[in-house]
Amino acid sequence: EAQVTQNPRYLITVTGKKLTVTCSQNMNHEYMSWYRQDPGLGLRQIYYSMNVEVTDKGDVPEGYKVSRKEKRNFPLILESPSPNQTSLYFCASRGGLLGNTEAFFGQGTRLTVV
Amino acid sequence: AQKITQTQPGMFVQEKEAVTLDCTYDTSDQSYGLFWYKQPSSGEMIFLIYQGSYDEQNATEGRYSLNFQKARKSANLVISASQLGDSAMYFCAMRRTNTGNQFYFGTGTSLTVIP
Numbered sequence: 335e336a337q338v339t340q341n342p343r344y345l346i347t348v349t350g351k352k353l354t355v356t357c358s359q360n361m362n363h364e365y366m367s368w369y370r371q372d373p374g375l376g377l378r379q380i381y382y383s384m385n386v387e388v389t390d391k392g393d394v395p396e397g398y399k400v401s402r403k404e405k406r407n408f409p410l411i412l413e414s415p416s417p418n419q420t421s422l423y424f425c426a427s428r429g430g431l432l433g434n435t436e437a438f439f440g441q442g443t444r445l446t447v448v
Numbered sequence: 449a450q451k452i453t454q455t456q457p458g459m460f461v462q463e464k465e466a467v468t469l470d471c472t473y474d475t476s477d478q479s480y481g482l483f484w485y486k487q488p489s490s491g492e493m494i495f496l497i498y499q500g501s502y503d504e505q506n507a508t509e510g511r512y513s514l515n516f517q518k519a520r521k522s523a524n525l526v527i528s529a530s531q532l533g534d535s536a537m538y539f540c541a542m543r544r545t546n547t548g549n550q551f552y553f554g555t556g557t558s559l560t561v562i563p
Contacts, residue, residue: 367551376452376539378552392550421452424493426551437551438492 336361340425340440347415347447353390355410357425357444365428366408367437368400370421376425382407415447450542451475454554461530462562468515469525469557471540474508477501479545484514487537487556496538499523501545530561 338359347353359366367382369392379392383402387420397419408427412419422444426437451474461467474483484496486526499507499514515524529535542555 369551369553374456374555376555377541377551379551382550392475422491426493436495436498438495439485442493444491 336438338425338427338438338440340423340443341440342443343441344444345360345446347445349416350414353412353415355412355423355425355445357408357416357440358406358411359408359427359438360406361427361429361438362405363427363429363438364405364439366402366412367426368398368408369424369426370394370419371442372421380410380423404409415445418448419445420447421445452542452552452554454538454540454557456557457555458558458560460560461527461534463532464529466526466528467530467559469526469527469538469540469559471523471554472521473521473542473552475542475544476522477544479547481543481545482514482516483541483543483551484512484523484525485539485541486534487539488533489536493539497525497527509539530559532563535559535561 341356364385368380369377371377378394381400383389425440428435428437453472480501483497486494497509497512499516511528513526537556539556542552544550
């Protein structure tokens with residue numbers, strides 16, 4: 335089954351404790367990206383990657399890091415989480431160069447930083 | 449700057465009636481794609497429909513159709529014969545074709561279908 339898998343689904347952590355949210359896709363997609371969803375703000379792109387070892391900032395990259403060492407994986411790293419990073423996070427992937435290919439989303443990770 | 453605007457925070461529709469969810473976008477690009485996603489209360493994002501900026505016909509997918517008015521920069525979603533399972537958040541999004549995976553989302557519209 336084609337899917338994007340995020341882990342964990344729920345995470346509560348303390349300020350300053352480094353964490354990683356994993357994302358893996360089994361569709362051999364070139365493009366992967368991370369979003370955060372906040373009430374009243376919709377989804378905002380954090381980082382995206384067009385292929386292995388190619389990453390770029392989205393609209394809200396501050397406080398986040400990513401890496402793309404393998405095509406299937408695109409982890410999101412919070413080196414020193416803060417309460418304003420409490421949010422619902424989505425990983426997404428899409429393949430091909432055509433504009434009509436939709437993004438496939440993971441199930442989401444609800445992060446709470448206290 | 450690219451921007452997606454959804455002006456209806458919440459909408460109600462009677463079961464079996466049609467409903468239109470508004471979306472306007474702002475871009476100077478000539479080539480772009482427009483998408484609608486559904487987010488039920490369970491949280492996942494479900495792709496509904498796509499419209500390319502060069503497509504002359506409005507996209508349709510089952511009960512979903514996209515009313516694309518390029519000159520007005522609008523891409524409204526029309527859901528026909530609403531069902532209770534259509535109750536969800538709906539997001540309009542735009543993808544810039546020339547910059548790979550840059551997606552821009554609106555703030556969403558919460559649709560409630562009334563029995």
